[in-house]
Amino acid sequence: MLRNNAITSVLRGAGLSAPITVTWEVTNRCNLRCVHCLSGSAPDADTSAELGLEEAKAVVDQLAAARVFQIHFGGGEPFVYPGFMELLRHALARGFCCLCISTNGALLNERRIAELEAIGGIYLQISLDGATEASCDAIRGAGAYRRAVAALERLRGSSIVRTVNFVLTRQNAHELDDMHALAGRCGAILRVTRLKPSGRGAEMYTSMRPTQGQLATLHRWLTGHPDVLTGDTFFHLNPFGGTALPGFQFCGAARMTCLITPNGDVFPCAFTQQEHFLAGNLRQENFQHIWEHGEVFNALFRKKEGDACSACPAFEGCGGGCPAVKHALTGRLDIPDPDCVLETARAGIDSAPLCHG
């Protein structure tokens, strides 16, 4: 077995022959219009250029041929994509042992839950951005909380593995304990993830971005709650000290994962959906070819160095932070994460200044 430092070296460098997980936003249409949506999805989203079901099945075939281990379906709301259940069955038939679905839960009626259970290998992530109706619906819209909790109730007797996904913001950061309890009552695992300035999240970032004090509290809280998942989105907080958060301590974009958009574009991750990060399109090129030869992947994301951060004693713990956040806020990748614990401490400020452009 490879030792941890050797694994890190491999993954920070050229990466793998194929992703571990591919995130696939199958549609931009959604029955909700959350204020922080990473992809800017909405009920009236234009779906005219999205991959049709047969094209989507062909993409599944390419991912299977590349030996991708897991597909993570999102959107938009994946259950509004026409033929989504058929797409899941197709993926299972192609050998995927785990299919993850990010959903708001509104369309998870008992019939659909039974269908998912019959398909098998399904893992549901149900989004709830507050422990109360008021705090959740302030972000996700009226009725979102009740519909998601109702879905979790309907899942109570099922064998489907599920998490409650909670995007931490300045407004809901104090609800961690309540969210943990809520997920537990619903038979789900809590999964806390980082707010990113992409989609509508870019517009709301300044007002919703957690403070350094809240992030320090989160870091302590996470180290005391090893049952809580994070999707490895908080490794940039490790310089707070103490026990390192579990998981990989660097960004996995273009190394272990990548994103497919509804129209087949391939990007390093869900938070880098900008023209200059486009690695290719699946209507024109094969997935394996894009993964191996995508210029953006190789030139910008598969570097062992952390640029400005390489010489920092904390680099091994944080990997320089999140490239998507850096670029969205500053237009640069060669700088520390805007939430860098050490930078903000040095500057004696609560949050690093946001400089666009």
Place this chain on the structure above:
Amino acid sequence: MDFSKCYRFARGFSLRRESFGGILYHYEGKRPDPRLYFIDSPFLIGLLELLEEGPLDELIAQVRAHFHLSDPQVASIREFLTTLASRGAFVAQ
């Protein structure tokens, strides 16, 4: 673990070759984050790829001969396979 038997991977386990050796992916089903085993020994990857081809003892003997493995190396293979078996990796054929 009975090394005289023939096995296949249980559902949730998947193996892939990589430049450094290979990755064994394990989706546990109870906890959504998969467990990943980064394996750098070519003989171990080779053995896992041949898993369904015959009883484990025979496969180990073949791999030992092909790679000229020492006793400690064979012992570490058996230990690793036993660990994987305890995590539900194998189904007897």
